[in-house]
Amino acid sequence: MIKLLIVEDEPLERVALRKIIGREFHNIEILEDAKNGTEAIEMAKTQQPNVILMDIRMPESTGIEAQKKIIQFLPNVKCIIITAYNDFIYAQEAIKYGVIDYLLKPAKPQEIKNAIEKALSLNSKLDRNHTTNIFENNSTQQILMEVISYIKQNYKHELRLTEVATMVHLNPQYFSRLFKKELGTTFTDYVTKLRIEEAKTLLKESNLPIYRIAVDLGFSDAAYFSKVFLKYEKESPLEFKKRHEHFEKKRLLSN
Incomplete structure (x- = not known):
C-alpha cells in the first residue's frame, strides 16, 4: 500500500485534497495530515510516506525547507508542491530537492491525479530497480x-x-x-556547498575536531578543507566555530 502525506496549513485545502485522492485512488493510504513544515519532517520520519503533497508557505518552516530536510533521510520520497505562488525561484529550488511536480492553486482534480500517478509510476520503477x-x-x-x-x-x-x-x-x-x-551552478560547486553546509552543522552542534570533520565529509585533509571553507564562508572553520559559540553564550546569558 502506497502511503501519502498531505502537508497543508489550511483545513479546507486538506479536506479537499483528501476527497480528491480518496475518490481517484484506492491503493493509497492517506496518513494523518501535517499542518506545518515541522510536523511534516516528524511525520516523514515516523510514517515513511512514499508520496508527499506539500504547500510552500506555512508556519515554522516552508515546504522547500521541510523537503530539504526530509530528502536527507527519505531520499526516494516523491514530493509534489501545491502552492498559490507562481514564483520561478521557488520552482528552481523545488527541482534541487527532489520535487517531481509543481502545481498552482487552485489545482484542478485532474492535475492532482496526474501528478500523483506520475509519483506512483516513479515509485514503481524505483521499487523494481529499473534505474x-x-x-x-x-x-x-x-x-x-x-x-x-x-x-x-x-x-x-x-x-x-x-x-x-x-x-x-x-x-x-x-x-x-x-x-x-x-x-x-557547476557539479563540483554543488557537491562542495553540500559538504560545507554539513560542516557548518557539525561545527555548531558537535565537538568533533576539524580534521575529523574534513575526513568525514570527503576532503583530502584538514588544510584543504579549511581553504575551501574560507573560500565559501569568508572565515576559517575555527573562526566560524568560535563565532557561533560566542553568540550561543550571549543567547543563553540573555535568557
Whole structure:
C-alpha cells in the first residue's frame, strides 16, 4: 500500500485534497495530515510516506525547507508542491530537492491525479530497480532529480562527474553543461556547498575536531578543507566555530 502525506496549513485545502485522492485512488493510504513544515519532517520520519503533497508557505518552516530536510533521510520520497505562488525561484529550488511536480492553486482534480500517478509510476520503477528506465523518456527534469537524489546520498564520499554522467547514460561534457544550465551552478560547486553546509552543522552542534570533520565529509585533509571553507564562508572553520559559540553564550546569558 502506497502511503501519502498531505502537508497543508489550511483545513479546507486538506479536506479537499483528501476527497480528491480518496475518490481517484484506492491503493493509497492517506496518513494523518501535517499542518506545518515541522510536523511534516516528524511525520516523514515516523510514517515513511512514499508520496508527499506539500504547500510552500506555512508556519515554522516552508515546504522547500521541510523537503530539504526530509530528502536527507527519505531520499526516494516523491514530493509534489501545491502552492498559490507562481514564483520561478521557488520552482528552481523545488527541482534541487527532489520535487517531481509543481502545481498552482487552485489545482484542478485532474492535475492532482496526474501528478500523483506520475509519483506512483516513479515509485514503481524505483521499487523494481529499473534505474535505466527512468531516463528513457529523456526528461531533463527527471534526470536532474535522480542525480540530485544520488548526490545527496553520497556527497560525503568521493563523487566524480564522469561517474555520475555514466550512471545516467550521458556524455560527461553534455552532462556538465546541462547541470550548470538547469541549476545555475557547476557539479563540483554543488557537491562542495553540500559538504560545507554539513560542516557548518557539525561545527555548531558537535565537538568533533576539524580534521575529523574534513575526513568525514570527503576532503583530502584538514588544510584543504579549511581553504575551501574560507573560500565559501569568508572565515576559517575555527573562526566560524568560535563565532557561533560566542553568540550561543550571549543567547543563553540573555535568557
